[in-house]
Every structure is written in C-alpha cells, then in structure tokens.
Amino acid sequence: MSKAYGKVYLVGAGPGDAELITLKACRLISQADVILHDHLMPPELLDLAKPGAEVISVGKFAGQHTLPQDQMNHLIIEKAKEGKIVVRLKGGDPYIFGRGGEEAQRCYDEGIEFEVVPGISSAIAAGCYAGIPATHRDYTSSVAIVTGHRQQEQDLDIPKAGTVIFLMGVANLPQIIQALLEQGWAPETPIAAVERGACYDQRVVKGRLADFLDVAAKAQLRAPAVFIVGRVVELDDKLGWFARKPRIYLPGTHPRRYQHLGTIVHRPLINPVPISDYSQADQVLGRLAEFDWVLFTSTNGVKFFFERLHAIGLDSRALAGCKVAAIGQTTAARLREDGILVDLQPELEASEGLVAELARAGVKGARVLLVRPRTARNVITEGLAAEGAFVEPVIMYENIEVEGLDTDFNYIDWILFTSGSTVRAYVNRYGTTIPGTVKVYCLGRPTLDVATKLGIAAELLPS
Structure with a gap:
C-alpha cells in the first residue's frame, strides 16, 4: 500500500432512520475530504460533513445510476490517489448486495489502503420496523437473504430456509413468486412487502403467495421495498411497534x-446563521462586567455568543461577575457545555416565564444583557423594563428561511x-x-x- 495515497472507507449508512448509523461511520463522515453517496441513505447524514468536503452524489437507486459501477470505482481510486480521505457512503451494509466487495477488491488491486464499516442492512431493519422478526423460536430458526435483482435468463436461486428475505425485488416480483411456488412453497404462505423500511413513510403490504401479485398491484407497490416470506409475517399485528x-x-x-x-x-x-456585522456585538461583549444579568433564550443564542466571545479572545471567565438565566433545559445544558451553571431557569419555558421569574427575583435597577436573534418578540425587553431593569439587547444571529x-x-x-x-x-x-x-x-x-x-x-x- 502506497503511503502517498489517501485512504478509502466503505461505510454502511444503514436503512432509512439516520439514528441507526454507527458512531464510527459518523466520525469518518465528519473527517472525510470526499464523500461519494447514493440515494439509499438518510440525507441528513451529509450534514455531518466538514466544511469544504467534496460531496458527490453517485445516484444509485432502483433502475437508475448516475455513474456506472466501473466509473464509480475509478472515481474512488482517483480521489484516493490525490491523497484524500474518501468515504464511500452506501445505504444498508456495504457487503450485503452493496457491491462493496468489488470496490474493496479494486482498492486492493490499486495498492490503496481501505477499511469497511458495517451498516444495518434493510434486510433486517425493514422487518424490525414492520414488526416481523427474521427468526422466532416458535416459527423458524433459519433465514436466507436473497437479491431479487437478476440478469436476464438467470435462474433465481432460493435457499431452503424458514424465512426468506428478498432485496431489490420489486421489478422481478412475478418471477420471485413463481420461483417460490415452483420450489414447493405453499400458496397460503404469508408474504409482506416493506416499502421504504425504517423511514417515516414506511408502508407494509401483506398477502399470501397465491394472490400477492394482485395485492401489490392494487397497492401500487414501489421500490425500494423488502419482501419477507414465511410464517413470521403473521407476527406484525402484535409486534408492529413503529406503526403505533x-x-x-x-x-x-x-x-x-x-x-x-x-x-x-x-x-x-429555518436555519440560524451568523449576522453579517459583529462590530456592535463585539463592543458589548467587551464590557460584560457592566451587566448584572445575561439572558439566553435558546441554544442558538448560546452557540453564537460563545463563538463570538472566543473570536475576540475571551472565554467563559468574562461572565464571572454576571448572573445567568436561560429559557429551557436544553439551553441550560448547552451553557453547561461552556462551563456555565445557570442561576435562574423558569419552569415555564417561554419569555413570559423568564420575565415572571426575574420579577420575583427583583431586577429593579439591574443592568440586563439579552442575547437574541435579529427578529424576536419584545416580551422580555418590555417586561423587564416595566420592572425597572435596564435591558440592552445584543443580536448574535438571525434565522433565515x-x-x-x-x-x-x-x-x-x-x-x-x-x-x-x-x-x-x-x-x-x-x-x-x-x-x-x-x-x-x-x-x-x-x-x-x-x-x-x-x-x-x-x-x-x-x-
């Protein structure tokens, strides 16, 4: 392996639920110089990419490819030979019908170091979210995972198992049903299609082998979908937690x-972003010692406040002489991350609650700094002014649509x-x-x- 080259990570992104990705995968996405991703992955995972990372959609989804596999392999190798850290982000697991083996083999042939990070396959996740276990002691102790995609004239090889799970089978559903019946599966065998498994718009379509083609046509079944065949399908009424x-x-x-x-x-x-000119805010942050109270109404306010404080060479010690109030548990928790324990947190998580609590604490004559976005209600400013406080707002960010x-x-x-x-x-x-x-x-x-x-x-x- 050449040390002059970068490194390739073949990373399983899991099924539709972004929370099902591994911690290692998250770390690698955040460190990557180049991310090559397909459509069968949660799009919010790309939010983890570092600024400046090159993000390339290679667009693999049912029946369409932005890049053919050989061109994709070439692109992976090309980026790695530029000395970059390359993450090939693949839906599900790289080694379960994900062509990860081919990509790893190409890296080996080219002398490029690589690692493979497993992901949760839709073969298992779709059934789990639909309430259909792959195995169950009272139903079956064996499971087979089969690709429903096949080349022309290629026979469909279905192993003997109590449960058979088909991936990428929507286009070939008639051939799958025919092969199952020809290989001895009873026409009354339960079958389920889990469309967009583990996504919010997951849909489960059930039937029997004998009539499932009609059921699927009536339901207008679409890819991606996982097909599960076997008695375990009967458990979904009791075990379908996600649908509830x-x-x-x-x-x-x-x-x-x-x-x-x-x-x-x-x-x-809405997206919270920095304001274009911090000159006025910087002047206020430079005289924090003048204030008796500093008020935070959101985690975004905390984030941008401390980012700017650090930018002008200060840290949390600048608040040493101030009391701090926060609206909401998450805002208080975000302050703790920066070493600040709040002195006041209203039970009512709203501006009105903060005004009421500060009024009870007594703020007449107090100098109060209010950290806020560009557009916000004037409840706190007007409410505390009515209590005799001197309130100075400082705009730290703005929300854009x-x-x-x-x-x-x-x-x-x-x-x-x-x-x-x-x-x-x-x-x-x-x-x-x-x-x-x-x-x-x-x-x-x-x-x-x-x-x-x-x-x-x-x-x-x-x-």
Missing part, C-alpha cells in the same frame, strides 16, 4: 428534544411548531392548508398566537 408511534413533522430545530413524542420527521424550514426537504404529508400525523418563525416559514412554503387528518400542535402560547393569527387551527402541545 405518531409521525411528527418538525419544521424547526433541535429534533432530539421531541423524540419522546413519536417519530420525528425533521424538515427544518430555507427550502427544506420534501415531505409526504400523507404519512404525517402531527405538525409541531416550536416558534413563531417556524409557523411563518411553513405558511410561506405550504400556505395555511393543513392536510387531511393531521393535527397541529404549538409549543407555548406565543407560538399558538402566531398560528391563530395566520389562520392555522392549532392547539397547545400537552404537557
């Missing part, structure tokens, strides 16, 4: 904060608005129409007021 969780469209930030509520479909429509990823609202149960800016961004993109039976919840009374004013029927998120 509400699917929640979140156009705001910080999805982890709401994961206990259901399956979060994170499609941010972004297009966001497409969302199929046919597979959404709730919409969750976490701020007025997320409501406005949603209305700007989709209008005020709420699809079908989708429920709309708002975090906090101020967010609900914005939704109501804009004509969206919503209610407060229950505690």
